[in-house]
Amino acid sequence: MIFPVSQFTIPVLIVKSLSLRDIRCYASETLSFHPRFNLVYGENGQGKTNLLEAVYMLCRFKPLRGVSSSEIVRFGGRSSALLKGVIEKDSPALVTDVSVSFSDKGGKKVEVNGKRPANLAKKALDFEVVHFTPSEVELAKGSPSLRRRYFDSIICGLVPSHFQDILDFQRVLRQRNSFLASGRATSSGIALWDGQMAEIGARIVEKRLRLVKRINREIDTLYRGIGGADMGAKAQYETSFEISGGKRGELSNSIKKALENGFSRDTKARHTSTGPHRDRISLQIGGKDCALFASQGEARSVVLALKMAEIRLYQEIKKENPIFLLDDISSELDGKRRKFLFDMLLDYPGQVFVTSTSASDILYRGKHKKFRIQAGKVAE
Structure with missing residues (x-):
């Protein structure tokens, strides 16, 4: 077992709900998530990664892909984009309301429980997120x-x-x-x-x-x-x-x-x-x-292993289960590797978000929610 049973006794961080207005390709959406596993699927270019990024921005107050705040605002929408959501930690019981707005002029405003944090970077450390995206093969x-x-x-x-x-x-x-x-x-x-x-x-x-x-x-x-x-x-x-x-x-x-x-x-x-x-x-x-000799598949696998090791460190040292975001994770994995990955995710007590072009590629056997994305619209 990759994640020991003892890890089920430490706090779990959960994004309970999320509202988006003029975020990337989304005009207006309100979603509630499963506390363990959430599958976001649909064809390429429909907005799957944008939804994962919205979860990340709610927790870390900044874009996932290193772009300016103005690029978050939906083209043809209002002059600002708005994220609102509820983040829960189960032990001790803690409910946090988060609001993040982005201006098309490049500005940003963050409120946590109705107040603006004095230090955004420090406050973001309260909401641990580990993410894996295809571009991170560069690690x-x-x-x-x-x-x-x-x-x-x-x-x-x-x-x-x-x-x-x-x-x-x-x-x-x-x-x-x-x-x-x-x-x-x-x-x-x-x-x-x-x-x-x-x-x-x-x-x-x-x-x-x-x-x-x-x-x-x-x-x-x-x-x-x-x-x-x-x-x-x-x-x-x-x-x-x-x-x-x-x-x-x-x-x-x-x-x-x-x-x-x-x-x-x-x-x-x-x-x-x-x-x-x-x-x-x-x-x-x-x-x-790896920088000199690894194939793309080997590099992808070793970075994924690194991200999983990062989660183990948060569990061991901070006694927390961070949110785990996995974008297009199964596209380059064969059946055996895919089974190992989803068996591992079944063991993980924290909240997971996974994107895929096909729901049938996801071999997760536990309870979960599915979100189908098409042209910036979400259907559960």
Whole structure:
């Protein structure tokens, strides 16, 4: 069993209802969802992914696909789009009313229980969502920066102070790079930024190394089940500097030494060439880097295994079952892999949303609700 019986005793987050007005292709819809499994199906281009994105936006207050707020507003509709919904957590019993509006001018307004949150990023961490979309194959095959951001986002969900560490590191990095770009940088003058980068960077790298270790407890078994292969999978972290150990003090000393030793190179390049912002995180299958050797199917399977491992971390550390969004998940899976996936989802105590072009492709055997999408209209 991928999700142990003990996970049924920890809190479950549920989107109970959702109203959409002028959201993407939807003029007006009001829906209520099943607490466990929801199937959204229909032909391509009808609005399935848009509905999943609406669930995501209700919980995270921002689009899923990295677009501006103005692109959320339906073409030909009003000048603003509106999402309203009810999110429940079963233990302790908690009901939250959420409203998110987007302007065609690019503005956004969020209200939670009738009040505007002081810190949207922090408030969004109350509503954990794990999502898998076809484009996320890039987590395996794309640039290292994508994986750094993804792993940092997981850490922020588990350790909220990590978000401030990332902001502080980026600020110090910009200042150091500006000093280097001025052409007047000296080793004594840059020492202040080196010390700050070493201190903050050590905290970031320490948490990343811990996360990779925790991910690797889960991802191998999950990939073997999904991928149907004998070769295992793992995440690999490579620092851009030599380290003598993984403890915070050791990492801080290593970063500071690397910055000092690289000063001459950095003054010529006029930017900082070493540090957490240049570290590499790779996903590997059978010891080989997915970015170089994995097929599309292998990359898709290893990213799905990574997402499932992420859920296990939320269960283990935060004692929560996040909402799981899966877009077009079964299109590239054969019968054996599809059965493994839906057996796993049957074990999962949290709420799941799955899209597919055909309801018959979904092998879920538990109670659920179906939503058929056609031209931006929903039929249950």
